[in-house]
Amino acid sequence: QSALTQPPSASGSPGQSVTISCTATSSDVGGYNYVSWYQQHPGKAPKVMIYEVNKRPSGVPDRFSGSKSGNTASLTVSGLQAEDEADYYCSSYAGSNNLVFGGGTKLTVL
Amino acid sequence: EVQLLESGGGLVQPGGSLRLSCAASGFTFSSYAMNWVRQAPGKGLEWVSGIRGSGDSTNYADSVKGRFTISRDNSKNTLYLQMNSLRAEDTAVYYCAKDFRNFPRAIDYWGQGTLVTVSS
Numbered sequence: 001q002s003a004l005t006q007p008p009s010a011s012g013s014p015g016q017s018v019t020i021s022c023t024a025t026s027s028d029v030g031g032y033n034y035v036s037w038y039q040q041h042p043g044k045a046p047k048v049m050i051y052e053v054n055k056r057p058s059g060v061p062d063r064f065s066g067s068k069s070g071n072t073a074s075l076t077v078s079g080l081q082a083e084d085e086a087d088y089y090c091s092s093y094a095g096s097n098n099l100v101f102g103g104g105t106k107l108t109v110l
Numbered sequence: 111e112v113q114l115l116e117s118g119g120g121l122v123q124p125g126g127s128l129r130l131s132c133a134a135s136g137f138t139f140s141s142y143a144m145n146w147v148r149q150a151p152g153k154g155l156e157w158v159s160g161i162r163g164s165g166d167s168t169n170y171a172d173s174v175k176g177r178f179t180i181s182r183d184n185s186k187n188t189l190y191l192q193m194n195s196l197r198a199e200d201t202a203v204y205y206c207a208k209d210f211r212n213f214p215r216a217i218d219y220w221g222q223g224t225l226v227t228v229s230s
Contacts, residue, residue: 036216038155045220046155051210057218089155097160097169097214099145104154 004090004102011108012080020105022073022090034093035073037066040104041086049088050075077107085109112136112219114206119224126196126228132189132206132221140164140184143209145217146191148202148226158204159191160214169214174200196228 005023012018038046050066063078090102118130146158159180179192203223
């Protein structure tokens with residue numbers, strides 16, 4: 001099965017913007033508009049922040065946005081806040097009713 | 111409010127079996143696909159298996175194919191994962207996760223997870 005590649009870490013100062021990338025090894029991301037992003041704080045269950053590339057569930061701040069270009073999806077967090085410090089995972093539909101996750105990115109707010 | 115409550119985790123010896131359950135509430139269970147996702151200690155998320163809302167279609171990650179079986183009882187709003195021939199590398203927190211749609215596409219709600227430890 002294919003994989004999604006994320007940078008292991010990212011960082012930014014409060015108020016700044018940071019973008020986390022998610023690159024597919026094949027056409028998993030590029031071929032479907034089912035890219036999601038999840039935030040996970042230590043010891044907690046993941047929480048969906050973005051689904052279907054750029055849709056935000058109710059209750060998620062509009063500081064979080066998603067996009068996709070070719071086989072690379074991106075999550076941008078604007079106006080960084082201390083509570084944004086967490087692990088972030090991308091996920092994509094990979095065809096044949098299979099899902100795939102990226103390896104995760106640890107976001108540090110400096 | 112969507113609630114997913116996993117149970118059945120614990121310590122099992124290599125080669126053993128375990129069945130996880132997930133009691134769902136707060137939504138029309140049969141209308142949505144369900145998934146199991148696991149997270150090994152200190153590692154990332156790994157999709158394990160998914161099942162359509164009707165239960166007539168199931169899919170598995172290569173790492174568990176032939177050993178794990180996902181099923182659901184829509185009359186009881188309950189999801190299951192039967193795990194056989196367990197290995198040390200199956201040690202993880204197992205999350206029950208609801209899909210946005212009737213077939214596996216993306217997860218919108220997660221349970222709190224249940225820990226499975228495979229060790230002698």
